[in-house]
Amino acid sequence: MIVRHIPSWFRLLFVWHGSVLPRIWPRLLMVLAVGLVAAGLRHWWLQSLRDSSLSIPTFTLLGVSLAIFLGFRNSVSYDRFWEARKLWGALLIASRSLTRQMLAALGDNDDSSRFIDGVCAFAYALKAQLRGQDAEAQLRRLLPAEALEKVLAGSFRPALILVWLGREAQRLQRAGQLSELQWHALDRNLNTLSEILGGCERIASTPMPFTYRVLLNRTITIYCLLLPAGLVTSIGWLTPPIAVFIAYTYFALEQIAEELEEPFGTEGNDLPLATLCHTIEASLREMQGLPLQPPPPRQGIYLH
Amino acid sequence: MIVRHIPSWFRLLFVWHGSVLPRIWPRLLMVLAVGLVAAGLRHWWLQSLRDSSLSIPTFTLLGVSLAIFLGFRNSVSYDRFWEARKLWGALLIASRSLTRQMLAALGDNDDSSRFIDGVCAFAYALKAQLRGQDAEAQLRRLLPAEALEKVLAGSFRPALILVWLGREAQRLQRAGQLSELQWHALDRNLNTLSEILGGCERIASTPMPFTYRVLLNRTITIYCLLLPAGLVTSIGWLTPPIAVFIAYTYFALEQIAEELEEPFGTEGNDLPLATLCHTIEASLREMQGLPLQPPPPRQGIYLH
Amino acid sequence: MIVRHIPSWFRLLFVWHGSVLPRIWPRLLMVLAVGLVAAGLRHWWLQSLRDSSLSIPTFTLLGVSLAIFLGFRNSVSYDRFWEARKLWGALLIASRSLTRQMLAALGDNDDSSRFIDGVCAFAYALKAQLRGQDAEAQLRRLLPAEALEKVLAGSFRPALILVWLGREAQRLQRAGQLSELQWHALDRNLNTLSEILGGCERIASTPMPFTYRVLLNRTITIYCLLLPAGLVTSIGWLTPPIAVFIAYTYFALEQIAEELEEPFGTEGNDLPLATLCHTIEASLREMQGLPLQPPPPRQGIYLH
Amino acid sequence: MIVRHIPSWFRLLFVWHGSVLPRIWPRLLMVLAVGLVAAGLRHWWLQSLRDSSLSIPTFTLLGVSLAIFLGFRNSVSYDRFWEARKLWGALLIASRSLTRQMLAALGDNDDSSRFIDGVCAFAYALKAQLRGQDAEAQLRRLLPAEALEKVLAGSFRPALILVWLGREAQRLQRAGQLSELQWHALDRNLNTLSEILGGCERIASTPMPFTYRVLLNRTITIYCLLLPAGLVTSIGWLTPPIAVFIAYTYFALEQIAEELEEPFGTEGNDLPLATLCHTIEASLREMQGLPLQPPPPRQGIYLH
Amino acid sequence: MIVRHIPSWFRLLFVWHGSVLPRIWPRLLMVLAVGLVAAGLRHWWLQSLRDSSLSIPTFTLLGVSLAIFLGFRNSVSYDRFWEARKLWGALLIASRSLTRQMLAALGDNDDSSRFIDGVCAFAYALKAQLRGQDAEAQLRRLLPAEALEKVLAGSFRPALILVWLGREAQRLQRAGQLSELQWHALDRNLNTLSEILGGCERIASTPMPFTYRVLLNRTITIYCLLLPAGLVTSIGWLTPPIAVFIAYTYFALEQIAEELEEPFGTEGNDLPLATLCHTIEASLREMQGLPLQPPPPRQGIYLH
Known part of the structure; x- marks a missing residue:
């Protein structure tokens, strides 16, 4: 055999x-049903309504604007997905940088681990x-x-954790444990956490404009339900499977x-936030030399 | 039933x-009217003007350049919308970062709340x-x-608020309430506010080049009004609904x-600036531990 | 009436x-002329050269590569336009930030207004x-x-103004009017002005590769001049208007x-640099509290 | 001859x-086989199932959505490839900047070469x-x-090397070999290394959503296996080669x-990480004035 | 006349x-030859192989995937060109910024002109x-x-010049001619030079994946050589010129x-690096007030 x-x-x-x-x-089942009806009735239809039947070129014509829509919708959705992934990647990056800076400045003491735990808490929040x-x-x-x-009492919890991290960094600087520039370097990474938070909120709170969804859904549904009427004059009993495929x-x-x-x-294609x-x-x-914990159960099918 | x-x-x-x-x-009503006329007159037309009638392939040909136009126009418009949304997201981010920095440096005192209120005022302005x-x-x-x-007397009010915030930060630094580096960190976020202001002004003051709008509107309108004449030779009495659909x-x-x-x-698809x-x-x-206020009435249909 | x-x-x-x-x-007049000739001669042509006549599918075939070209050309041109607009928007932003920083540091004195006037001069230059x-x-x-x-003697005048602004900032710092960090914050915005200058020069000095223009112009011109020959076999006397429309x-x-x-x-679609x-x-x-001046006469048709 | x-x-x-x-x-062999069968059976098929045979326009119709898919898939994959290449380019850049800064600050001594070797180790890890x-x-x-x-004991080794580099920079600063600002400049480039690490991990751990792969593979495979049935009614015995070509x-x-x-x-089109x-x-x-080592054996076919 | x-x-x-x-x-000559042969043999071919001849719709079908390829290839190539242009634009920007900073800090003395000459040398290298x-x-x-x-002895010469510039800046800072922050501002622009170097190396060393070139070249060549066979059944003796045009x-x-x-x-469409x-x-x-030198001879056709 060719393929083992x-x-x-x-x-x-x-x-x-x-x-x-x-x-x-x-x-798809609806399209199949329409396809079967169209295939069954096609002789009667063609005889009674000779010059008023749909054909494939009509659908090719429509296909152009549908192609624009779908391609555009698809790119926008993927860009949202990928931007969200980048933001969570940036969260890992900034968390590590904050940890590195804390460990370098303070070593493994109580203050540094309190701060680093706070960074972790930000991710969970x-x-x-x-x-x-x-x-x-x-x-x-x-x-x-x-x-x-304070954090549990609030409604924008990650922002409140950032406030606390900011105060904590300030306290350490005043206590002489961080130099001015070390505080500055930490503060820049706290700004980054703020950007990540704002970016995620933006994606979560601003879906694609509703009119796009209405337009696309409507166009595609009508197109697919009309499709069998267009195919049946050319391909007869092959209409049901081909229409379903398209x-x-x-x-x-x-x-x-x-x-x-x-x-x-939390569906299959969504980002595995628990794992992240x-x-x-x-x-x-x-990075702090502490033992690791077991990973959470896998979410969805595609990601680690 | 399949679908409950x-x-x-x-x-x-x-x-x-x-x-x-x-x-x-x-x-759409105009296209419908043209479609009905075309369907009614088609026998007379086809007999008298045998070889001078439009057909679907002619419109497929045109569809290509229309597709380029529409796709391009659509991407540009969406990009403007999304960039505007990003700028307002960045405004939330920078406002929070300024607040965090102020609270960490000064704590909850009069100076910090004056400054933070000024940041709020920037958003409203x-x-x-x-x-x-x-x-x-x-x-x-x-x-x-x-x-x-000063702000009310001016015409570029947000810029004047930024000037005041800048002076305020300077005053606090001179009074010893902010260190040099803390001032510097605030100043960078004020720069960000300046970038947000400039970005929004750019989007608001520079629409898409007018010739694009003229070209696209003209092409699409003529195309859709001619469409029934092209469809009628192939699909007869189905012309009116199909032409309207396309x-x-x-x-x-x-x-x-x-x-x-x-x-x-302030229309349905616009950004809900009041909510933001x-x-x-x-x-x-x-973040300052103050009680929240009730949200404004919802604008439009799609956003929170 | 439906529409008032x-x-x-x-x-x-x-x-x-x-x-x-x-x-x-x-x-367009040339295409119209070719269309009229084609429509007039079509019977003679079809009889004498039966199987050697163009038709619409041939042009649909070509339309694909033309679509690639035009769409690409169009995006690149618009991106250049929009990048140029962004650079001028960034110029407004950086100028305001420099002004804010100067006013906060020095207040409204002679040195700050000299410097701010220099920033204005950069825009004009x-x-x-x-x-x-x-x-x-x-x-x-x-x-x-x-x-x-010095500036008038030079050929890269905006760059020379930047040199002067840099020296001026340095002088103010040495004179104790600016702290080291205030100088640093100004210097970063001077870097931004330098980036704006370089970006504008890049757009102005590097047009789209010449071969693209040759290829696109050639293809479109030949395509449109041949078009009537392809349409005439299908749509007869409708050829001239339809060919002109396409x-x-x-x-x-x-x-x-x-x-x-x-x-x-300085044409209609160009950026209104005088207004900017x-x-x-x-x-x-x-921002300095000075009275405003009347705006310049409008340029072009589309922008403020 | 024209071509020498x-x-x-x-x-x-x-x-x-x-x-x-x-x-x-x-x-491709499967498509060839289907093509041969279709070409051989076409007379029998056309006679028995007159009006139920596929034709080219049906496939043109489908081609539109396939085109959207493939184009999108292709862009996304290439963007991943190119982003990965950029990240490794940024690694070279940041490594050189760290080296330049170390050499300028410390000269060619043991501490600087230890640090620079650590940067190298980061790339290998x-x-x-x-x-x-x-x-x-x-x-x-x-x-x-x-x-x-510590590094060998861990599972996120590059991150642990960054921790060590951070501590090392801190140690040198405390020992007076680096000024505060020199430490700050190094720390920013360590942040860059952290960003590169996170970016690579993101690309490696988040493939394209699985449903895309399923959908695209399924659509293309079915399309290509049906293709001979559509071509055979138009182009007869030319079906097998043309179907295979498409x-x-x-x-x-x-x-x-x-x-x-x-x-x-490590396949042909992958990035030559060993060479990089x-x-x-x-x-x-x-940059340290040390002798070079021989390059590793070439990987794949396409690079340098 | 209409056009003067x-x-x-x-x-x-x-x-x-x-x-x-x-x-x-x-x-193109090959396509012309194939076109002439096809036109000459078309009656014989159509009679002997009735139902096995290519036609235009087959090529429209293929055109879809070719369009994806070409459009993608074209965008990628142009992006590489434009990114390279941007990097060289950024080189001009960063060089000017370094010069401005040097002149502001040191004035026109030997040290500053040595350093600025070194920046020039970086561009040539x-x-x-x-x-x-x-x-x-x-x-x-x-x-x-x-x-x-040292530079002439090395193989990565621009990187070695950067090392020297870094040491030079350090030397000036130690000698008290540059403050810490001035050194820091210079160092950031040296980082930018490092990014430009790495970006150019990346573009130069990583061509488009070889398989793309193979696939695109193969598909286009076969397509164009088969094209006359498809056109000849529809457009007869017009096949040779039209096939060559497509x-x-x-x-x-x-x-x-x-x-x-x-x-x-160094070809016509390449960047005019000597001019840059x-x-x-x-x-x-x-910027240093020195006299200008004559420009080098023009390269290529399209750029200044």
Whole structure:
């Protein structure tokens, strides 16, 4: 045989849970039904309404503007996903830089580990805010009592943690443990945390303009439901499967765009924020020479 | 039944106010009228002018350059919208960073809250300048008397608030309340506010070149009005609905692009500047441990 | 009546001066002439050269590569325009930041207003260099004698103004009027002015590669002149208007791209540098509490 | 003869190992087989199933959404590749800047060469982490004993090297060998190393969303296997070669996208990390005036 | 007459040296030959192989994936060209900033002019490294003896010049001629030079992945050679000129992409590095009040 192992392109053909089929099969079924009706009635239709039947060129014409829409929608959604990922990558980077600076300045003492735990708490609080969850357990574990109270009372918790980190850095500088420039270097990385927080909030609070979604959904749905009427004059009984195949590409692309658009959820394609928080904590602990903790259960299918 | 709840893709089909239909239905009606005329006259036309009738391939040909236009126009408009959103996100970020730095340096005293109120005032003044509104009420509430007078007398109010914030930071530094480096860190964030101001002014004062709008509007309108003449030879009495459907995709996309292009207005798709200002003030108040205020009434349909 | 006021999409159909028609009508007239000849000779042509006639699919085929070209050319030209606009926006931002820093450090004294006038002079000198004009009048008004002489003698005048601003900042620091860090903060904004200068020079001195222009112009011209021969077999006497319409979209898009590509000129679509310079000066004067001056006459049609 | 030397475009036609043919020929063979069957059975098929046969316009219709997919997939993959390359370019840049700063501050002494060796070690450790290799040999060669132990014990080795570099810079500053500002300048470049590390980890740990791969693979495979059925009604016995040619363009583009997507591997199109590490070490050694070492064996086919 | 002067679009039709025709005419001639053969043999072919002949829709189908390729290739190549131009623009900017800082700090003395000459030398050395040339003459002119020896002995010469500039800045700071912060401001611009060097090296050392070139060249060549077979059934004796015209657009676009991809060469479309170096030196000399030198001979056709 040519192929000894099943190649990946072949296996991917039969994937169910990793694809968007579970979410779009009802619509595909509708297209199939319309396709079957169209194929069954086509002789009657063509005879009674000779010169008033759709054909493939009509759909090619429409395809142009649909292509613009879908391509645009898709790029915007992916860019949101990727920007969100970059922000969480930047969070890991800034957390490590703060840790490095603290360890270099203070060494492994109580003050530095308090501060670094606060940086960890920021990550958990950000995750909780983005997902509408409650990070109280993690915050209790990581924040000292005096900060905890204020943070838990607030509604913009990550911002309050930043306030506390700012005060803490200032306190250490006044106590002579940080030089002016060391404080300045820390402060710049706190600014970066602030930028990450604001960036995530922006993505979470500003979806794609609603009119785009209405327009795209409407156009694609009508297009796919009309499609069998256009195909049937050319390809007869092949209409149902081919129409479903074409509709699949459109519905699937729209569905993926819809899922990626909100990258902070808990579905398959969303960012694995729990894992990312764990990675941050693990990395900061390792930098302090502390033992690592077991990772959280995997979320979704695609990411580590 | 397959679908127990009405799925979102189905509901979106019948949305009226969230879509652009309220703004484009007159044009769609015109296309419908032309389509009905074309369908009624088609036998007479085809007999008398045998070889001089339009057909679908002619429109496919044109569709290519239209696709370039629309796609380009759309990307540019969305980029303007998203850049405007990023600038307001950056305003929240910089305001929080300034607040954090002030609170860390001075604690909760009169000077810090004066300064932080000034940062809030900057946001309100920027909103007012971009919308051609008057922010006097907010400025009176947030600015001290000595700054208020100068700011209200000027025409570039946010810039004047920045001047005052700069002088204030300098005063605090001279009074020994801020160290040189703390002043420097504040000054960098004031630079950021200046960048945000300039960026918003740029978007507000430089629309897309007028010739683009003329060209795109002209091409799409002529295209859609000619379309029935091209479709009627192929699809007869189906011409009116199909022509309206195709025209809908073009007109709607152009309309959305037109609305997103100016993101600082007060229509449905524009940025909810009032809400954003309120979020900034609420976040800065929370960071200072002050009670929150009720949010303003919602603007538009799509944003929080 | 459905429409009480004339809607904007209708008015835009008949715009002449804001569109590119005044620059492309000779070429459109040529296409019209070819279209009329083709329509008149089509019977003779089809009989004598049966199987050697062009048709629409041939042009659809070509349309693909033309679409790539035009879309690419257009994006590049617009990006140049928008980058130029961003640079001038950044100039306003940096000028204001320098003014804020100066006013905060020195207050309203002679030294600060000398320096701020120098920043204004930079804007006028940059405009003059980009347009090949002479800014002597403005420079005489804004620069002190000792700087004026050197600047007027040079060929890279904005760079020489920056040298003077750098020396001036240094002098003020040595005289104890600026602290080391205040000097540093100013110096960073002088770096930004240097970046703006270099960015504008880059755009002005590096047009799009010449071969692109040759290729695109050649392809579009030949395409549009051949077009009537392809359309005439399908649409007969409708060839002349339709060919002109299609040619209009191509020529117009190319023309706009050509005009936007050089954003520093004085034509309708170019950046209103005089207005931008005036805005900068007005804003800096207002920040110093000085009275404003009347704006310059409007340039072009689209911008304030 | 017109062409004296074999021109490059001609040679490229027959390249085997540099192309993706070795990875996609099984799929091309399948398309060929389907094409031969279709061509052989076409008369029987057309007679028995008159009005139910596929044709080229059906595939043109589908081609639109495929084009969106492939173009998007391809851009994303290339952007990942190019971002990875930029990060490694930034690593060279930051390493050189750190070296320049160390040499300027300390001259060629033991402390500076220890530090610079540590920067080299960072590059090797990053390469090893991205490829799942073990850099122990290189680390032993470049790191001092006290750092080596901790680094080898950890799982995020490059981050641990950064911690050590941070402590080292701090130590030198405390010992008076670096001024505060020199330490600050070094610290900023250490931040840059941290950003490079985080950026590479992000690319390595976040592949393109799995559903995209499933969707694209499925659509292209089905499309190419159906293609002969569509072509055979128009082009008969030319179906097999033409179908293979078209399938080649789709499969090859998908395959390239798949290979570029993970730029840190060891295949032909991946980044030559070994060579890049060697360049970094060679450049840093030369800056210190040390003799160069021989380059490693070439990886892959495409670089330098 | 309508047109009094020959308009530019007309002149561009007949450009030879500025276009890519000199490099692609052999391939166009091949397409012409195939076209003539196809036109001559078409009756025989159509009779003997009735249902196995290519037609235009087959090529439209293929055109889609070709369009993706070409557009992508073209954007990538132009981005490389433009990034290279930006890096050289940034070199001018950073050189001027270094000069401004030096002049402000030291005035016009020997130390400052030594340093500024070193910055000039960096530009010449970078040009020489990118082009594989030898800049010894310029380096001898601009570098002092102690630096020259080390630089000429090395293989990464611009990096060695940066080392020397770093040591020089340090020396001036230790000698009290530069304050700590002035040294810091210079050091940041030296970092920028390091980034420019690394960016240029990256572009020069990492071409587009080889497989892309293979795939694109192969697809376009086969497509254009098959094209006459597809056109001949529809357009008969018009096949040769039309096939050559279509092939011209494809070959020309590929050729331009190939030339822009390596922007540091010495061909017509490459960056005029000699002129850019001269501009840098002229600008730095003018800033120091030194007389200018004559510009070098022009390179290529398109740039100043």
